[in-house]
Amino acid sequence: MVAYALQQLINGVTLGMIYGLIAVGYTMVYGIIGMINFAHGDVFMIGAFLSLISLTLLGAFGLTFVPLALALTLVLAVALAALYGWTLERVAYRPLRGSFRLAPLISAIGMSIVLQQYIQIAQGAKNKPILPPLPGGLRLMESDGLVVQVTWTRLLIVVVTLAVLGAFTWLVSATPLGRAMRACEQDTKMAALLGINVDRTISFTFVIGAALAAVAGFMFLLNYGVIDFFIGFVAGVKAFTAAVLGGIGSLPGAVLGGLLIGLIETFWSAYFSVEYKDVAAFSILILVLIFMPTGLLGRKDVEKV
C-alpha cells in the first residue's frame, strides 16, 4: 500500500515537473503581454519531435555513448524550438499588439492548429515510439511483491528540471535581460519610456518559454517513449491549468501548480479512474478560475477603466 503510493508519488512528481516547465512559458507570456499563448503546448510538441528526430539521427550515425547523445539532442531541440518560439511571436502575435481584445487569442488558436497540422503532414499521424535510451533504474524498496523504483529517466528529469529552473531563476533575477522582463511585466509603457526595447524583451520571453517547453518535450519523450502530433493540446491545457492554479504571472507559482496538477492527475488515475483523469484536470481549471482566479501565489488583478 505504502509502496504503491510511493511509486505514484514518484510518477506524479515527474509528470508535474514536465507540466511545470511548460507552465512557466504560459505564465511568462501572460505576465508581459497579457495573452494566453494557446500555441505554447504545440511548441512543447515540436520540442518532443525535434528530440525524437535528433535521437534517431544520432542513432543512425552510430553514436552509442548515451549521455553525449542525450546532451546533443537536448541542445538541438532547445535551440530549434527557441527559433519556433521567436518566429511564432514575430509572425502571429507582434502585428496584433494594439488590435482588438480577442485578436491575439484567435491568432494563437490558428497558430496552434497550424503547428499540429504541419507536424501531421510532415511526420505523419502515427504514434512515434522510441527505444528507451536509459533503461533500468534505482530500486528504492520492495514490499508485497511491488518494486518501487526511480528509473534513470525519471532521475534525469528531476535533475535537469531543477538545473534548468535554477538557470532560469538566475536569468530572471540577476541579469539585465531578466530585469527588462520584470520591468515590462510591471508596466510595458513605462519600461519603453525608460529605454527598454520592449519588442526585443517580448521576443526573448517567447524564446525562453519555447526553450523550456522543448526541455519538457525532450523529457516527455524519454519518460513515455511515444509521442504523436496531438500531445501538445492536452498537455498545453493542463500546463495552463497549472499556471492558473499557481497564480498566473507568478513564476514559482507555475512550477508549484505544475507539481500539484501532476500529483493530482497521477493519484486520480491510480485510485479513481484513468478514463476521467483529463476531466479531473479540466474541472480543477474551471473551479480555480471561478473560486480563486488569482491562484495560489498570484497577485490580485485590478480592473481599471
Added chain:
Amino acid sequence: MSATNVAPTGTDDPGSRQLLRRISKSVAGGNPFADAALSALVAFGLFAALIGLRTDSGPVGLVLTPRPWALAGWVGAVFLVRLLVLLWRQRTRPAQAYAENRRLAEGLAHLSRLLAPALLLLALALPSFADRSYLDLGVLVLTYVMLGWGLNVVVGLAGLLDLGYVAFYAVGAYTYAIFSTQFGLGFWTCLPLAGALAALWGVMLGFPVLRLRGDYLAIVTLAFGEIIRILLINWASLTGGPNGISGIPRPTLFGLRFDASGGPDTFAGYFGLEYSPTQRAVFLYYVILALALLTNWFTLRLRRVALGRAWEALREDEIACRSLGINVTATKLTAFAIGATFGGFAGAFFATRAAFVSPESFTFIESAIVLAVVVLGGLGSQFGVVLSALVMIGGLEMLRNALSELASGGYLGPLGALVPDPGQYRMLIFGLALVVVMVLRPRGLVSGRTPSVALGRRREISAELVAEGRG
C-alpha cells in the same frame, strides 16, 4: 503597429552595433530580396529537421528518410511569399492602403445588399438543378452557416469567445439520438427538446463563468467542451461510448417517411411518385435551409430589441454597461443560451442526416472550424458567415473533388501522383486563415457595420471607428 517600439538600447561594442544596423537596414530598409532570403534562412532552420527528415516505423525503432525536395519546396515557398508580401507593401503606402481597405469594405457592404437576396434565391432554387453531390455539399455548407450564425450571437455580438461551441452541437445531436432510439420520439418532437437541452447546458456553463475575463472564459469553454466529449466517450451505457449511436431515424414530412417501401405513409407513395433517394436529400436540404434562415431571422430581429443592443454594448465596454444599469449577468446568459439553442438545433439535424453520432464528430477541431468561419466572415456579420462558409467549406470541398478528379482521371499521366490531396491541408489552411485574417483584416471580410438602430438614415460605419465592433 508596434506602438511601444523604442530605439534599441545600445549594444556596447561599436563593431557589432554597426553590423546590427547594417543587418536591420537590409531587413527593414529597402532590399526585399535580402529580407526574403533571411526569411528563407529562418524557414530552413525551422523546417530542416521536421520536414527534411521524416520518421517512419522500421523493423527496429524508427528509420529516417531524408526529403530534400520537400524541404526545398517549403523553404522556396516561404521565400516567394515573403518577397511578394514585401513588394506589395512597397507599392502601397499606408494612406493608400487605408483608402483601399475602406473601399473594399464599402464595396462588400454594397455587394452584400445585392448578393444576399441573389444567394438566397440560388439557395432556394438549388435542388431544382443541382445533382446529388451538390445537394450534399449544400447541406454541409448550410450546416456550417447555421453553426456560424449561432456562434456569431455569442462571439460576434456579445463578444464572449466560446471555444467549446461544439459541446452544444454534441448535446443536440445526442439528445435526438438518445430520445429517438430509446423512446421512439420523432425528429420534430426532438428538435425543440434538443434546443432546450442545449440551452440548459449553455446556462449551466454560462452561470459560473460569467465573472471571467475574455481569454479565461475562452479556456474554460474549451475545457467544458472537452469534458462533454470525455463524458460521451466514457458514459457507454447512455451514449454507446466510442462506438456512438447508429440507426437514428430520419425525419418525416408531416408523418410521411422517405423510403422505398412505397406504402401510403411514405412520401413517394402518398403523392404517387416514383421513389428516388434524391427526394430525401432535397427534403433534408430544405430542412437545414429553413433552420438556418430561422436562426438568421431570429438574430436579426433580436439585435433590434433592447437585449440585442445590450449584447453589442457589452462587447464594446462591459464596465460602461454596468454603470448604465444593464444587467450583465442576464445579458451574457441569454447570449450563451440562444447561441447554444441554435447549436442544439444544428446538432439534432446533424444526427438525423448522418443517422449516426459518435464522439469523434465533436472534437475541438470542429469548434475551431466554426470559429474560423465566424472570424473570417467578420465577427458579428451575418452575411460574412455565409461568404466564408461558402469559400472555406464549399470552396475547399470542390477544390478537393476537382484535384482528386485531376489526379485519378489520368489527364496528367504519371504527373497525377504529384497533385496534393487538399483534404490533408484542409485544417492547415483553416489555421493559417485564422492567423492571416487576424494580422491583415482583424475584422474579417465584411468589416463595416450598420447600426442596429439609428436615428434617421442608417449609414455604414467604417470598422476603424468602433473599438470591438463589427456587424
